Amino acid sequence: EVQLVESGGGLVQPGGSLRLSCAASGFTFSTYAMHWVRQAPGKGLEYVAAINNNAGSTYHADSVRGRFAISRDNSKNLLFLQMGSLRAEDTAVYYCGRDLSHTTVTTVECWGQGTLVTVSA
Amino acid sequence: DIQMTQSPSSLSASIGDRVSITCRASQAISRYLAWFQQKPGQVPKLLIYGASILQSGVPSRFSGSGSGTDFTLTITSLQPEDVATYYCQKYDTVPRTFGQGTRVELK
Secondary structure, eight states, rough: OOOOOOOOEEEEOOOEEEEEEEEEEEGGGSOEEEEEEEETTTEEEEEEEEOOOOSSSSEEOTTTBBBBEEEETTTTEEEEEOOSSSSGGGGGEEEEEESOOOOSSSOOEEEEEOOEEEOOO | OEEEEEEEEEEEOOOOOOOOOEOOOOOOTTEEEEEEEEEETSSEEEETTTTEEOTTTTTEEEEEEEETEEEEEEEESSOGGGGGEEEEOOOSSSSSBBBBOEEEEEO
């Protein structure tokens, strides 16, 4: 069974940093692209970042580019999202997701339960 | 960037009704379109990908159609457990934008 467990969320002041982690199990982590998607309270889904299976290619949404960085450690089955220069509008539940495809970067098939990031003074 | 627009934003229907949700892309995306269901307080769930391919385990009352710029998610006979917000997402290229969501409620 595929399991994705996010951690690292919490309360942080504006301008601060956080590192989210996603522990993956139940599948061969190194063969799938991975994604981060966020959802502000009461709002819709926003696509944040993606990384291909070998970390050779990454994508970050315009809203986070230059402030957030997606990475992965295939030896430990871990996905990360390093978040910096945090703003109030970054407050959201952050979901880790496994790609649908083995061969390319597509969409999210499996979702973690999410971790809440609150940016507030 | 390509924009994804869903309509309606919300709808109210009775048990057994046929429900349709539309997603329109501002430029053609072939069939690189997914539909997600998010029930209140739950994690999103992939329903359909490739515009019309039903994800394993999803009830057959759900179906997807369309290509290019216009797509439709149809629930042939609405059930109580279908109360949720539905999102479309393009995944042909980056950014993999979501639609704004359609809330489905029971009348």
